[in-house]
Amino acid sequence: MKGEVFLEMRGVEKSFGSNKVLNGVDLDVYRGETLVLLGGSGGGKTVLMKHMTGLLQPDQGTVTLEGKVISGLPERDLAWARRKVSMMFQSGALFDSMTVAGNIAFPLHEAGIKDREEIERRVREALEIVKLPGEEEKMPSDLSGGMRKRVALARAVVEKPCCVLFDEPHAGLDPVTANSIDHLIKDLAEDLGITNVVITHEIRSVFRIADRIAFMKGGLVYWEGTPDELKASKDPFLVNFIEGRAEDSDL
Numbered sequence: 001m002k003g004e005v006f007l008e009m010r011g012v013e014k015s016f017g018s019n020k021v022l023n024g025v026d027l028d029v030y031r032g033e034t035l036v037l038l039g040g041s042g043g044g045k046t047v048l049m050k051h052m053t054g055l056l057q058p059d060q061g062t063v064t065l066e067g068k069v070i071s072g073l074p075e076r077d078l079a080w081a082r083r084k085v086s087m088m089f090q091s092g093a094l095f096d097s098m099t100v101a102g103n104i105a106f107p108l109h110e111a112g113i114k115d116r117e118e119i120e121r122r123v124r125e126a127l128e129i130v131k132l133p134g135e136e137e138k139m140p141s142d143l144s145g146g147m148r149k150r151v152a153l154a155r156a157v158v159e160k161p162c163c164v165l166f167d168e169p170h171a172g173l174d175p176v177t178a179n180s181i182d183h184l185i186k187d188l189a190e191d192l193g194i195t196n197v198v199i200t201h202e203i204r205s206v207f208r209i210a211d212r213i214a215f216m217k218g219g220l221v222y223w224e225g226t227p228d229e230l231k232a233s234k235d236p237f238l239v240n241f242i243e244g245r246a247e248d249s250d251l
């Protein structure tokens with residue numbers, strides 16, 4: 001799977017006050033892969049992910065996207081990175097007062113696209129990608145938790161990003177719905193060539209979707225490898241994490 005590096009992080013450090021969250025993270029994301037970020041709660045996974053699209057800037061170190069350094073750029077120069085790399089937030093929050101179509105079209109309006117037909121077409125395509133065709137006029141309150149996640153994903157892909165960042169897309173979903181989200185993630189990679197970075201605690205999902213896994217601990221990438229390498233690992237820390245999670249998810 002390893003090929004061209006899409007996103008490169010080198011020596012990324014980040015503190016909030018006296019809380020040093022990232023201690024010099026080195027990580028490569030390869031074009032077209034699905035990389036899963038694992039690690040304990042509060043370990044800095046979300047903070048690291050936000051650096052991948054310039055939502056947070058490192059105190060030290062560099063983030064390079066398709067060969068361009070994006071760390072340290074002012075907000076006005078980050079629009080390019082935000083279009084390339086789209087983040088689906090943990091909450092997946094939708095605007096409750098807007099229809100599904102309004103929610104999905106939001107980033108297009110933000111980007112200054114005004115052509116109504118183009119907006120309608122792109123919303124329709126995004127809904128097809130997440131397997132919710134024709135649901136434009138529903139309100140978020142009419143949707144199940146799984147459908148709301150799909151709409152949030154449609155909003156994340158409507159600008160045709162190269163890479164989607166998923167922060168705990170399985171949180172709060174039943175196993176069947178979680179499985180359907182995994183299928184969508186795989187479809188993004190296989191049908192559209194999208195690079196995916198996924199934070200999850202669902203060990204079942206990890207083995208379904210990951211091409212590679214990066215395990216965070218102590219503000220660093222503590223371990224990296226393939227799902228098979230993770231299964232074969234004798235590192236007591238990894239074994240404990242996997243077994244603990246597997247019990248949680250009834251594996």
Ligand SMILES: Nc1ncnc2c1ncn2[C@@H]1O[C@H](COP(=O)(O)OP(=O)(O)O)[C@@H](O)[C@H]1O
Binds near residue numbers: 043
């Ligand atoms: N905007 C922020 N301001 C202050 N502290 C933050 C902020 N974002 C995250 N943190 C802190 O950074 C640490 C790592 O958080 P996070 O990346 O959300 O962990 P994870 O996603 O691995 O559970 C936590 O201690 C959290 O309180």
Ligand SMILES: [Mg+2]
Binds near residue numbers: 045046047090
């Ligand atoms: Mg998090």
